[in-house]
Amino acid sequence: MLINTGVPTREQIELRLPSPERRARGPYAMVECFQEIPCNPCSTSCPFDAILPMGDINEIPAIDLDRCTGCGICAGVCPGLAIFIIDESKGDGTASVTIPYEFRPLPEKGEMVRAVNREGDVIGDAVVTRVLLSKKTKTPLVTVRVADEHVHEVRFFNLIDNKTVCDKTSSKIEEEPKTDDTACATDDDEIILCRCEGITLRTIRDLIREGYTTVDEIKRISRAGMGPCQARTCGPLIASEIARMTGQPVAEIQPSAHRAPVKPMPIEFFLGGDSE
Numbered sequence: 498m499l500i501n502t503g504v505p506t507r508e509q510i511e512l513r514l515p516s517p518e519r520r521a522r523g524p525y526a527m528v529e530c531f532q533e534i535p536c537n538p539c540s541t542s543c544p545f546d547a548i549l550p551m552g553d554i555n556e557i558p559a560i561d562l563d564r565c566t567g568c569g570i571c572a573g574v575c576p577g578l579a580i581f582i583i584d585e586s587k588g589d590g591t592a593s594v595t596i597p598y599e600f601r602p603l604p605e606k607g608e609m610v611r612a613v614n615r616e617g618d619v620i621g622d623a624v625v626t627r628v629l630l631s632k633k634t635k636t637p638l639v640t641v642r643v644a645d646e647h648v649h650e651v652r653f654f655n656l657i658d659n660k661t662v663c664d665k666t667s668s669k670i671e672e673e674p675k676t677d678d679t680a681c682a683t684d685d686d687e688i689i690l691c692r693c694e695g696i697t698l699r700t701i702r703d704l705i706r707e708g709y710t711t712v713d714e715i716k717r718i719s720r721a722g723m724g725p726c727q728a729r730t731c732g733p734l735i736a737s738e739i740a741r742m743t744g745q746p747v748a749e750i751q752p753s754a755h756r757a758p759v760k761p762m763p764i765e766f767f768l769g770g771d772s773e
């Protein structure tokens with residue numbers, strides 16, 4: 498069937514699905530590449546060695562989902578557009594699918610789109626929650642949120658001619674058919690995680706997806722934790738977001754390195770009590 502239609506069977510898909518525990522833990526790559534072809538950028542680009550090395554370039558890629566963080570790099574480099582990042586961990590009746598999308602125009606965050614399955618049939622509406630243009634991978638990655646029962650079917654989307662941006666207060670949206678009343682779910686990406694430097698949760702999540710998975714790396718690249726509070730507020734929050742997205746226990750995430758002084762000190766301290 499695959500060879501004739503390009504559509505994998507339900508059985509082929511089910512064999513690739515992670516365990517329910519792994520699916521609930523955080524984002525993961527769903528590698529829908531089923532034919533032996535001379536191709537391996539997914540394997541060579543994964544910063545976590547989650548797509549196992551191929552002894553023969555024709556091998557079908559095999560993934561270690563305990564290593565996969567759902568960073569999306571493989572999805573952005575796969576020339577066959579055969580990798581999707583699935584996140585079923587939100588637990589609110591919605592789930593997200595990140596789709597490599599090589600068309601123009603790109604949708605905007607918050608835009609309503611028509612979710613399409615592997616056969617090309619429209620199966621409902623979805624809201625765009627993220628559009629990532631990575632310099633590393635070139636292929637844009639578009640994340641759409643759908644009702645969770647559709648997350649293993651949705652593999653593409655069509656733009657809606659009269660663009661609608663998701664807004665629960667908009668009567669226009671209410672006229673649109675929706676998969677359910679969670680289709681306009683808002684995201685918490687705009688939360689400021691590092692108040693001193695004004696760094697949002699979205700920036701932190703983007704960096705983790707790009708492969709920066711220690712508090713120190715994120716601090717150096719984003720300045721989160723370099724402000725007056727010296728990471729006392731954002732450090733533990735960043736650590737817990739790394740733990741959530743990479744599936745590690747939070748106790749194993751190292752805090753960022755600190756150099757003295759570790760808290761704001763008055764100038765008298767350094768001048769031996771003389772403020773002049």
Ligand code: SF4
Pocket residue numbers: 525526542543544545546547548560564565566567568569570571572582
């Ligand atoms: S999503 Fe990231 S960690 Fe997972 S296989 Fe792809 S590149 Fe590796």
Ligand code: SF4
Pocket residue numbers: 528529530536537538539540558574575576577578579580
């Ligand atoms: S890069 Fe894509 S097409 Fe190539 S082997 Fe990996 S999953 Fe298959």
